[in-house]
Amino acid sequence: MFPVRCFTCGKVIGDKWDEYAERVASGEPPGKVLDDLGIDRYCCRRMFLTHVDLTGEFSRFAALARIDATPESPPNV
Numbered sequence: 001m002f003p004v005r006c007f008t009c010g011k012v013i014g015d016k017w018d019e020y021a022e023r024v025a026s027g028e029p030p031g032k033v034l035d036d037l038g039i040d041r042y043c044c045r046r047m048f049l050t051h052v053d054l055t056g057e058f059s060r061f062a063a064l065a066r067i068d069a070t071p072e073s074p075p076n077v
């Protein structure tokens, strides 16, 4: 999940992630895409360049987490 706002300056950037990811995946250089999208500040640019989408990783283990979510026995007093 990409952050809605830049952590540093608070600019709304979440609405630009889909276009950025699509264009970079098609082979465009990330710096040029960010320039085109109007992401000028380096704090905002690092949000795009360093983002790792882990949504798929989390959902892969969600089923296992539900199985293991049995209540623990109370501690021995």
Ligand SMILES: [Zn+2]
Binding pocket: 006, 007, 008, 009, 010, 011, 041, 042, 043, 044, 045
């Ligand atoms: Zn920023």
